[in-house]
Amino acid sequence: MSIPNYSSYSDPNLPGAFPDNDMMMSMGKKNVMAMVALVLALIGLVTCWVPVVGVVLSFIGFILAIIALAKVKNYLPLTARKGMSIAALIISVIGVLIGGLFTAIAVYVMSVAPDCLTIADPTAQSQCIQEKITNTK
Numbered sequence: 519m520s521i522p523n524y525s526s527y528s529d530p531n532l533p534g535a536f537p538d539n540d541m542m543m544s545m546g547k548k549n550v551m552a553m554v555a556l557v558l559a560l561i562g563l564v565t566c567w568v569p570v571v572g573v574v575l576s577f578i579g580f581i582l583a584i585i586a587l588a589k590v591k592n593y594l595p596l597t598a599r600k601g602m603s604i605a606a607l608i609i610s611v612i613g614v615l616i617g618g619l620f621t622a623i624a625v626y627v628m629s630v631a632p633d634c635l636t637i638a639d640p641t642a643q644s645q646c647i648q649e650k651i652t653n654t655k
Contacts, residue, residue, distance in 0.1 A: 549589060552599035555582035555606035563609055566617035569624040576613030583607040630654055 562576030583606035590598045627647060628635065634646035 547593060548597040549586055549593050549599040549603070551582055551589065552586040552602040552606060555579045555586050555610070556602050558582065559606045559610035559613060562613040562617065566613045567620050569617075569621040572617035573614055573621055576610045576617055579606055579610035580614060583610055627651075 556579070558575050559579030562572050562574075562579055564572075565575060566572030583603050586603040587600070587607065590600045590603065593599075631647045631650035634643055634650060637643040637646055
């Protein structure tokens with residue numbers, strides 16, 4: 519009794535057939551930049567309340583999302599991750615806007631009340647900052 523040779527039955531057009539090596543190699547190529555952009559955008563959004571840090575991470579995520587969107591045409595539709603690139607773009611824009619607002623507020627407080635930042639007591643520090651801000655108006 520011999521083992522039958524099924525290599526002649528591997529027509530890739532038939533359902534259930536084994537894919538060619540070329541097909542398997544192209545399926546493995548994914549748009550990794552979209553994933554990196556999404557991760558950076560999410561980290562930037564979470565850390566947007568920290569002045570400068572959230573803005574920088576979100577801005578890098580924004581740039582990578584644009585590059586990933588431009589590279590979508592080089593990938594197969596299943597591995598292009600176009601939706602992930604768009605999500606990273608939207609999240610990074612939100613992170614840049616919110617982080618920019620927090621950074622602007624921090625710069626304003628540091629410019630108006632720099633001597634209040636050396637106070638160790640948080641209650642006294644916030645009271646000093648409020649007094650300085652209301653006196654400048």
